[in-house]
Amino acid sequence: MFEQIKSLLVEEYELDESIITPSANFVKDLKLNSIELADLVVTCEEKFDIEIDENDIHTLQTISDLIEYVEAKK
């Protein structure tokens, strides 16, 4: 799943592959703002066929957090 999210971030947000690690923080390391993060969440919902509660977005700080969340929902 990490690779899928990584390619999503590269394609959608033009991010440099080298900074995308499992522990990368969306805001601090990847410089995504709240709207971009919310948009990424919707893209993940569509890609992994799950629903992510808007109120849970603030708990998703790193790529690992997102992977863990998606896996628990699947």
Add this chain to the structure above:
Amino acid sequence: MKKIKPQRQHICDLRELVKNSADNRGSNTLFKYKRNGNIQSISYSDFAHQCDCLGSAFYDIGLKDCAIGVIGETCPEWVMTYLAAVNGGNVIVPLDKELNPKELAEFIKLANIKAVVYTQSYDEMFADLFHSLDGISYLIPIVTNESKYSPDDFRALEADKRIEFSLLIERGEKLLSEGYDEFLAHEIDREKMSVILFTSGTTGTSKGVMLSVKNVATAVNNSYDTTEFYDDDVLLSVLPLHHTYEMTCGILTAMLYGATVCINDSLKYVLRNIQLFKPTAMILVPVFVKTMYKKIWDSASKKKSVGKLNFALSLQGVLSKVKIDAKKYLFSEIKNAFGGNLERIICGGAPLSAELVKGFNDFGISLSQGYGITECSPLISVNPYKCEKYGSVGYPVPGLEVRIEDVDENGNGEIVVRGDNVMLGYYNDTEATKAVLSEDRWFKTGDLGYIDQDGYIYITGRKKNVIVLNNGKNVFPEEIEEYLEKIDLVGEVAVVSRDGDDGEVVLTAIIYPNFDRAREIGLEDIVKISEEIKNRVQQNNKTLPTFKQVRNIEIRKTEFEKTTSKKIKRHKI
């Protein structure tokens, strides 16, 4: 054909706003919104009628001369509650939807709220809270699927203190059909406190800004005078309604124009909803504008058309010199990325870079920066349409006096204002009111700046502690410090803002560790102590809304310099 701005009469109060808009544009759509999988709409006349129904029902169940709270996602019922409360002489208290249950209960008690109207997502929270809310007479949930109750159940539900919103509307409908006119005949006192807006998320640090009908009506008239909208405009409402910026400029001003407001149902779908509703105008804060601008260039980069876009910008630059405007043709693809119809953006709430203003204007989307503060209901200044000055927050709104006090050697000083949009004061806080509001009604904004020779205002800094993030959210350092002080390894903490790489405001905690506690748990080395503190702060972040999360931690080995009353000297940090 050139559009002509509709000439609307200024409003004296919000009942006039509701009535006039229904009389003049009754069949126009006021709100368009998603509900139960469909897109629904409500016209100006239906909305006005339901406002009267709700106001009458409020009176019927004894909600008169009292405070009514409203909380939840943006929906027509939220706005209806606001207007029905204010037009009936009640006080509306819009509550922040990011409050946790404890904070919510505290605000309800503090403002002496007698009834709360809330959207369905708060059902569980209120079910848990209800018994601890002594002063509450009614809970009023907005249930969006079909109600299991009928109007005959009304009195039983009234006794249970939980009445669904739709039943109140039906009740009001019945009352009005029987000739009940107490609500309609209520004489509005324009000077009386009608709105309380809390400035932050905890009762300890928050102040309740008291606004009168005169304050809000003046702000709506000012917003109308300084913006350029039309009655066929379609706005997309994305900012939270408990902020007076969205409520006054986004909703009430749109009503004065007779425009349609589409409702963004979630931050998650904002970019998709722009495509769906195809707005012509938007009221935004910088974080949205920045994201949209980045998207334009990211998309050009993906399509390998950055060169083409730069060429088009240069070409338009040359054409502008001979007064030819080809933006419509050159940048149609960019407009299509935002639904195809977007023409105007008003941006406020936080500083906006001049580069973004110029960037959008170059693409043919007019971006005007404005400046406001909750205490001014909120508008202070707006950049006039097509007469913008980059870097300025615009020209003062009509009728508002602005002056600069305590001017320093560089010409900067505190921005001080006086006018009918300035608040009555802070709720139950005479001392705080006196600190900002003089006897002759001059209000100290706490913002530093200057006024140029043409009368445009420029903001250069901030006198007060509040940190304004790029999304317009105000963060009070004391509130975040309160959360961090609960971490046992934190000895002293000061929260400040630091500039990030790309102009973002980064919430930063400077921490002096509690070395005694560290030793007790076997941590001696400063590197290990720092790591543990960072872990704990990360954990703490997960309990807070995104905008309150600390992004950067700086550890210091010495205590902070303090005042005699043991407060950290912030200016020395």
